[in-house]
């Protein structure tokens with residue numbers, strides 16, 4: 001580990017940044033963003049690309065290796081491909097990934113791949129058109145499926161499908177999603193709903209634990225590793241490329257191995273998805289702070305990273321919506 005590394009007071013090394021490039025979205029997933037949402041950041045408050053690159057380069061000098069572009073819906077940010085190219089050129093950044101809802105993926109997949117996006121996560125909670133409409137409030141399932149097909153054709157392999165586990169909402173589709181992902185060689189990941197914002201709290205939570213045991217037995221799966229910087233635990237089939245990941249922040253949290261922080265579109269560093277601790281970088285960037293000052297603020301911020309979320313003990317704590325933080 002470089003002596004320069006960002007290590008918090010609990011000994012966790014922070015080498016992963018999730019960067020929100022917009023808080024806007026063309027979907028309204030019921031667990032994420034309220035339907036009438038309009039409280040967006042003003043464009044003049046969005047970090048510009050040069051500001052983003054300056055911050056990431058500073059981070060990278062302290063051992064940052066992975067960056068994930070997220071949002072809102074990141075493909076709605078203009079000239080995203082230029083940003084991808086610039087981040088990819090920063091020394092030390094070895095893994096650049098993107099989380100998307102897939103609605104605009106068909107149009108962008110090839111240029112994103114060519115610009116240097118290494119890995120893709122696509123959110124897809126259902127394969128049923130009506131249900132897709134009722135979860136996301138838009139009739140866009142076909143666009144997402146086309147996006148997935150084009151992304152594979154553009155050279156993205158091992159695409160991860162993020163399925164939020166909605167008790168009584170989509171959990172009857174587990175087998176259909178497994179079949180789909182096996183056929184298409186996608187990695188399926190099931191995510192427990194988190195009580196983030198009123199939307200997250202209004203969604204019915206279901207623990208994934210019973211399904212982990214059941215799937216392990218039914219498909220003869222074993223514990224395994226799938227490339228990525230995240231907290232998912234994977235079960236893999238030793239005889240094929242089928243694997244399934246579980247993100248279980250409530251039933252089995254993974255805070256002790258947390259390696260990440262998040263940056264919102266307006267340049268606020270969020271130190272924990274489940275807490276409100278944050279540091280605003282935009283005023284420093286626009287107020288003429290030099291690298292040494294930014295460096296000191298970054299180090300002090302990482303020092304303050306909370307030990308863990310309290311989704312179970314204090315589910316009302318996080319008022320911002322997931323789309324505002326960048327999931």
Ligand code: SAM
Nearest residue numbers: 032071072073100101123162193194200322327
């Ligand atoms: N729009 C992109 C997408 O949907 O992939 C990127 C941003 S979205 C906020 C990132 C991830 O957060 C998605 O996989 C989404 O399903 C997940 N998410 C949003 N709200 C959530 C919640 N309350 N609990 C768990 N996951 C949530």
Ligand code: SF4
Nearest residue numbers: 025027029032072101
């Ligand atoms: Fe948009 Fe992604 Fe939130 Fe759905 S989960 S509303 S696609 S930001």
